[in-house]
Amino acid sequence: MSSNDGGGLMSSAGLVRYFDAEDRNAITIDPKTIVAFGALFGVLVLVLNIVA
Amino acid sequence: MSWKDTAEPLLTRMPSVARPDRHVPFKRKLGWTAGVLVLFFFLRNINLYGLGTGGSNAFGRFSSILATQQGSILQLGIGPIVTASIVLQLLGGADLLGLDTQNNPRDQILYQGLQKLLVLVMIVLTGFPMVFAADFLPAEPVFGLGVAGTKWLMFAQIFVGGVLILYMDEVISKWGVGSGIGLFIIAGVSQSLVGGLIAIPQISGNWGFIPYWIGAVAGIVDAPSVLTGQGITQLMFHTSGQNYIGLIAILTTLSIFVIVVYAESVRVEIPLSHARVKGARGRFPVKLIYASVLPMILVRALQMNIQFLGRILKQQLGTLPAWLGQYSGSQPTGGLFYYMAPIQSPGEWAWFLGGVSQPAWKILTRVGVDLTFMIIGGAIFAIFWVETTDMGPEATAQQIQDSGMQIPGFRQSPGVLEKVLGRYIPQVTVIGGALVGLLAVMANMLGTIGGVTGTGLLLTVSITYKLYEEIAEEQLMEMHPMMRQMFG
Numbered sequence: 001m002s003s004n005d006g007g008g009l010m011s012s013a014g015l016v017r018y019f020d021a022e023d024r025n026a027i028t029i030d031p032k033t034i035v036a037f038g039a040l041f042g043v044l045v046l047v048l049n050i051v052a
Numbered sequence: 053m054s055w056k057d058t059a060e061p062l063l064t065r066m067p068s069v070a071r072p073d074r075h076v077p078f079k080r081k082l083g084w085t086a087g088v089l090v091l092f093f094f095l096r097n098i099n100l101y102g103l104g105t106g107g108s109n110a111f112g113r114f115s116s117i118l119a120t121q122q123g124s125i126l127q128l129g130i131g132p133i134v135t136a137s138i139v140l141q142l143l144g145g146a147d148l149l150g151l152d153t154q155n156n157p158r159d160q161i162l163y164q165g166l167q168k169l170l171v172l173v174m175i176v177l178t179g180f181p182m183v184f185a186a187d188f189l190p191a192e193p194v195f196g197l198g199v200a201g202t203k204w205l206m207f208a209q210i211f212v213g214g215v216l217i218l219y220m221d222e223v224i225s226k227w228g229v230g231s232g233i234g235l236f237i238i239a240g241v242s243q244s245l246v247g248g249l250i251a252i253p254q255i256s257g258n259w260g261f262i263p264y265w266i267g268a269v270a271g272i273v274d275a276p277s278v279l280t281g282q283g284i285t286q287l288m289f290h291t292s293g294q295n296y297i298g299l300i301a302i303l304t305t306l307s308i309f310v311i312v313v314y315a316e317s318v319r320v321e322i323p324l325s326h327a328r329v330k331g332a333r334g335r336f337p338v339k340l341i342y343a344s345v346l347p348m349i350l351v352r353a354l355q356m357n358i359q360f361l362g363r364i365l366k367q368q369l370g371t372l373p374a375w376l377g378q379y380s381g382s383q384p385t386g387g388l389f390y391y392m393a394p395i396q397s398p399g400e401w402a403w404f405l406g407g408v409s410q411p412a413w414k415i416l417t418r419v420g421v422d423l424t425f426m427i428i429g430g431a432i433f434a435i436f437w438v439e440t441t442d443m444g445p446e447a448t449a450q451q452i453q454d455s456g457m458q459i460p461g462f463r464q465s466p467g468v469l470e471k472v473l474g475r476y477i478p479q480v481t482v483i484g485g486a487l488v489g490l491l492a493v494m495a496n497m498l499g500t501i502g503g504v505t506g507t508g509l510l511l512t513v514s515i516t517y518k519l520y521e522e523i524a525e526e527q528l529m530e531m532h533p534m535m536r537q538m539f540g
Contacts, residue, residue, distance in 0.1 A: 015130075015137045015233050015346060016167055016218075017441065018225050021157035022071070023064040031069050031084065031223040038091050038216045045125060045209060048101045052194055 063165025104192035145436030248502020296499035426489035434485025
């Protein structure tokens with residue numbers, strides 16, 4: 001049961017750690033923006049490869 | 053004034069993915085995870101614009117664990133994230149950062165900013181030499197930019213690809229299931245693994261395990277009789293290109309699966325009871341693979357960076373002194389860089405297969421160096437990992453204390469908990485780290501299906517197991533919303 005206490009053990013799952021704390025100054029990005037940007041960027045390079 | 057105050061304005065302003073402001077339903081989480089995974093595979097298959105022909109693979113056999121794809125936008129894969137993590141582990145393990153990530157929110161923000169900044173630095177540090185200093189990515193001028201201009205254009209694409217990987221990981225960590233990096237590792241390794249099982253030469257140029265042996269039995273493929281010495285060697289160690297399709301390879305692959313799943317269940321359980329709620333009992337498991345297999349990727353990445361350095365030095369200087377490195381093509385054949393190169397396949401040491409041109413003492417030295425590196429490195433990075441991810445005795449004791457649990461028969465104090473945990477955690481960490489290192493080297497020496505390397509297999513199996521546990525927990529909470537309050 002207690003293996004799930006808090007977030008401490010969960011952090012072993014990833015190389016990069018994210019905490020709940022956030023600074024007021026921080027710039028936040030919507031996850032949709034990232035996926036959309038990635039997809040568009042991919043399509044752009046793909047199109048350039050085909051055209052050229 | 054400490055470095056924290058100086059760096060704060062920069063580190064606190066590193067852009068980050070927004071957190072969900074309420075609970076994300078499990079189905080939505082799966083949706084985000086699948087979406088990012090599709091994007092990952094999409095980007096992996098797009099070649100850099102301006103890329104010429106004839107580049108040599110920069111990562112070699114490391115490419116599956118680092119989720120890289122030679123010549124694609126994701127040329128760097130998770131390489132920069134892993135390298136940045138090595139730096140953070142070393143700094144954190146030696147306690148040079150002075151950040152209390154467990155209790156202090158400001159330190160947590162600084163830590164997050166620092167890791168992101170380090171990844172950006174590493175993207176430049178690995179991407180720059182890759183494009184400009186070696187023959188990994190030859191340029192073919194586009195837009196009348198000339199070779200130099202095209203190289204800058206390729207560098208820009210690699211840079212964007214590296215940053216995208218970083219943020220895709222963050223999206224999965226915050227909105228999806230598991231961690232993005234874990235997922236990318238599984239994706240890269242599984243692709244090679246499945247390819248190694250079912251490939252046919254008409255499509256991929258190499259034989260996979262299943263088609264080859266069906267063909268051999270049916271008489272379509274020309275295999276020597278197993279009653280001859282050559283036939284037995286082929287049965288055990290046959291290779292087709294980078295694929296190992298002998299029986300030894302499938303046995304090694306299966307053994308790693310079995311050993312990791314078994315080792316996941318080997319644990320010391322510390323009984324706990326609730327201080328006030330009578331009858332509420334639990335156990336704290338100290339698992340044999342306590343620090344997980346992830347520190348292993350750090351050791352491997354360190355080895356890879358050493359090899360990378362060797363090839364760039366060779367490219368820049370023309371010839372290296374004999375004690376430092378002798379190369380034939382892109383493979384080191386002597387000198388320091390040869391001994392530092394990890395054993396990647398049976399063909400690199402097995403004299404009875406006939407493909408070895410080095411004298412026995414050189415091979416033995418190289419195997420010895422690899423074993424030492426992986427076992428000692430595995431143990432050291434496991435210790436650092438436990439320290440920096442707050443899994444050590446002190447941090448764990450505090451977490452258990454905060455949850456209101458105690459060890460029955462002991463006083464309820466973090467000090468007592470820490471002492472009891474301290475009897476197990478450090479020893480288990482060191483043994484687990486060394487064991488995983490040994491396993492990885494053994495698996496590489498025997499060869500694995502699809503050439504995914506021992507480290508790749510270990511990582512994939514243990515990450516998948518963790519993912520399975522996490523999904524099970526998610527579903528439990530989905531079915532019983534009350535559980536969420538208990539688990540927090």
